[in-house]
Amino acid sequence: MSTPRPAPTRLQLFGWSLALIGMAVPSYVLLATLLTSMGLTLIWLGFPFLLGLLALLRKFTNVHRRRAGWVLGTEIEKPYRARVPGHGMYRRVFDMLTDSATWRDVAWLFVEIVVGSALAILNVALLLGGIAHITLATWWWSLPADADVNLLGALTVNSTATAIFVGIPVGLLYIAIWYFASPRIMRAQAWLTASLLAPTEAARLANRVQQLTVSRADTVDTQAAELRRIERDLHDGAQARLVALGMSLGMAEETVARDPAAARELLAEARAASSQALAELRDLVRGIHPPVLADRGLDGAIQALVLANPLTTHVDVDIPGRLSAPVESAAYFAVAETLTNVTKHAEAGKAWIRLTYDEGKLTILVGDDGRGGADASGGTGLRGIERRLSAFDGTLVVSSPIGGPTVVVMSVPCELIAAE
Template sequence: MSDGHKAGESATRNEVTAMREAFKDRWLQVGWAGILALGGAAGIILMVFCVASFVSTVGAGLGPLLIPPVMAGVRGLTQFYREAAGRRLGANVVSPYLPRPDLASARSWPARQVRLTGWIVTDRATWRDLVWLPLNFVVGVPLAALSPLFVLYGAYGVLLPVTYPLIDQQVGAGDPHLLFLTVSDMPRAFLAVPLGLLVAGLGLWIAPPLLRAHARFTAALLGPTRGQLERRLARVTESRSEAVDSSAADLRRIERDLHDGVQVRLLALGMNLTAIQRLIREDPEAAEALLLETKESSGKALNELRDLVRGIHPPVLADRGLADAVRALAMDLPLRAETDIELPGRAPASVEAAVYFAVSEALTNVIKHAVASRVEARIRYERGVLRAEITDDGIGGADPSAGSGLRGVERRLSAFDGIVVVSSPRGGPTMVVLEVPCVLS
């Protein structure tokens, strides 16, 4: 067989594979549209619960008990739609909610519930979610449901040759219809097959544009407002300036460490080697003693270089990821340290480095100031956010504004739109929470 025939067969197989994949993708989009339509119907049920919870606040004062779990369901549903819209539009639809308040400092469960309810009720994004629920049912559900309904209606027509005899045997059953076609006998039932295929094909064809329209509708109602975007832009501008200053400070520190540490030792090594070269014939014993001293100095210089490299980017972080790097940190602590880390993948290298050094700084603060006997590091990835919690049983009283450590952590994470929350009442315990939005590989 000639090369031309082989190339032609290969191109044909590629075309068939591409068509098969495209057909499969259309069916997946129709299925996804059906899920979005069902979610819109579930939103109406949630809206009923929301109304009941807010009414109960006025009538029986049960708002702090009912509003948080109900709104957690609403926010879970809206976040699902944001993520779906982001995948369809190829751009992340950012959650517009205010940062979660510090609940650890509340003295009792009722106080925590009241604070949580206040955070929910005073957030404008909460009320936008509640407006979105009925609007999605009126606008979003038809957009999502139209394609699956066309496909189901077409499948009904394709199956009429099988189902018509069963319908015909039922007493009092009327003749089935498919669009303009009334099926009153088997020949007409077979005529419904190509008409059903046409309707189902139309449903497959309209699925992508309707899903894009649904995504734009969702992003417009559930995405951040113009004011929120402007505030975010201001924070990004400020954090970028702080990140540049922090990077410059890190470079100066590295330069100082090299100049005052390793460079001095290397100069001393050079001078010792020159002296050894001179003494090796005149006084071999003095040369041997100086050689041993030089060997010891070279080991110290190597250790200083390793410490410097570890301070820039630890090898374990690059090789094995954030989870193992934090576990290695915990193993070196001079107190009881526990880790609870579950990460389904790896964050971008820059995010991993920022979170690693932030956790390292928090653990260092525990050693220096907390007078603690136990510390726990917990890291999770949920809903597009990498979250780390460092908790100790020390004396508490940590104040981010009183020192440069936690302030440096804030600057480091702000470059990635991250936040730091510290809860440290007098007498302890102290909890430092770090959150960085990112995507895991």
């Protein structure tokens, strides 16, 4: 079970308030330049600026989503429609502008500049005001001799003595108010952010439909490619071996009477061809659904996979039961493909694999101590794994800084099957 994230302390909230105040000016600049770029789309110049600013806006709002979720103790999802690969600049700008989440981001900028900043300023002012009142007597000497400070609209401070007897109680009052109000003020600010930046039910449903559409298309493409691979392997491998076997047997039948020695050689070639055909058929079956997976389950299949791999690999499997055959197959091939990528490209000395099942989700972690730099969008290996898992609503996340280590985390929602 995942450990809940601790709630932020008041000092952490104070620091976030300072950050929000500091980001008020960049927010205003971003809003102004964004609106200007929208106007400039009447000429070509506005499109590249608008594309860059919209991407920057999304990164900016993602920061606020994470921090608001941190304050509220929850996770705020990204509401944007998935990007369609292959679209050019104009189409990407159009896709962003027709996404309702973009306009909610723009509306949030307006609200954040005014209301959000005001709440952050209030949180900072209460604490700093309390400190200033408590320490008023220490810097009273720097004020003019005839200084007359009015506190709370009713209390007057005109000397060091009154600064002590009046300033300290007022300062303590301010700090007490800050102590009790600070979490509520910042939760109000976070709630304001979440109300505008979290996906609406309509957006969540639309995104879900789009994900299912893309997942279905990927699954169809993957299955078609798999069928083509099986057909090619049968045609170029076992079928060719069986044809050669038939030819050898035919020639042996013709020569057995007049040249028994040549017939024996042909029969030996036929036997070798049959052995090779059988081996290729076995390899083909393993590529479709390994027998070890059906016999020993996912744990045993992963262990067998690691034993056949030249890289030193530590395996830790904590799954309290069997998963459905399609999920086990997808998980097995995802681990196999990831481990193959590590062996070929990572230049690693060791790797580790961990499989856990918790709260209806299978989590697979594959890591290595190699050179890093892996990118799911930069090749077909990780992208193929992602497409395979997407058929089960699975996800793939890659952390691979230059120099390593690389960690690939795959998650698949699934259920354990009842033991027979």
